[in-house]
Amino acid sequence: MIRLPENTTVFDDGEAVARAAAGHLRTLCEDAPNQRFAVCLSGGSTPKRLYTLLARPDYATLPWSRLHWFFGDDRAVPWDDPLSNVRMVREAFGTPSPIPETHLHPIPTADGPEAGARRYEATLKAFYGAETLDPARPLFDLVLLGLGEDGHIASLFPGKAALDETRAWAAAVPEAGMTPFVPRVTLTYPVLASARSVLFLVSGAGKQDPLARLSQGEDLPVGRIGGSPLWFVDRAAAGA
Template identity: 65%
Template sequence: MIPLPTNSEILADSDAVARAAAERLTALCAAAPDRPIAVCLSGGSTPKRLYALLAGPDYRGALPWARLHWFFGDERHVPWDDAASNVRMVRDAFADAPIPPGNLHGIPANGSLAEDTAAYEAALKAFYGAAALDRNRPLFDLVLLGLGEDGHTASLFPGKAAIDEAHAWVAPVPEAGLAPFVPRITLTFPALASAHGVLVLVTGEAKRTPLQRLAEGEDLPAARITGPVTWLLDRAASDT
């Protein structure tokens, strides 16, 4: 069995991982009934299952959609209608969920990489109401992250400058570390760590290798995830 990250939970399969994440979001919303809730979304197949689940009959009626604001941890710098876009994936997965106009905060893809990076950071700061993060007032209520086969998370790839960004909330990634090799925009580790809770969703046998590398102490980007982190893994990934 692979030694697992601290605070890991092993679930039966990817559907069970998605349902566990949905339960945590529902509980979080119930515990904060009188304010906006900010959720940072991840790309990938397991998060897509989660979004479809939230929009389905089991959870749709339990969520305060008018108070939920959905942000993105990263995005490929392509138009939102492109098949590679996380915005498109999220919109398709949520389908006709009652998300108010303006509550889905996509990373811009209309200007240059630098312009759109700056625009998203400005949008985050406007929502947060300050230009600097306060450790006593997290930016997000919940951050969803994944684990790439190369150990990346969000679009924070091994060997790329964005992983060492200590001040900016958002960073450009001119060259991705994995296909599709298109420029990306990513939240940085300081922004991702500014959360009441962080869930790392890890499913499938292909994730055993990066989990093993993390267990061996390799300095992969995912090893730098901090904050109140819980790892939700299925049995295929955890080798149990």
């Protein structure tokens, strides 16, 4: 088995990873009663399983009225495009969605990645109520992240300028590092790390390679997140 990051729990499959993530969300909500609660969503198949699961009656008792949902990244396509994370999330949560309409905060993509990044940064700052992040007051309660086969997280790809952005809250990615090669908008490292809990959801044999490269000390985007994130990994990804 690959030498896995600290704070890793291995589960049988992606479905078990999603169930554990749902339980983690429930626990965090219970630990923050009567407070507005912000979740940063990830694209990908395992997070999609999680969103579908959360829409089931078993999770109707979540405090939906105080949950707010943001996006770690998205492709600069219309929200109804098959490549859009907004479309994926809306389809996963279903109709009717348990998320109040005003509590889903998509990245605006209609006017291109540069304008989208500026507008989303303004949205995040308005929600947070300040122009700068305070380490003692995280922006998000939970940040969900996947892991790309090239080691990217959100739309922070190897070799791209957004990796080194530390002042902006959101950045344009004119050229993606892997397919589909469409422009994107991504949150930056300081913003993704501004969280009570950062949780990686990793499943499938295709993730063995980036996990192995990370364990060998290679400088991959995933290794720059900092802090002490949690990792929920299935056996196929762990090589178990």
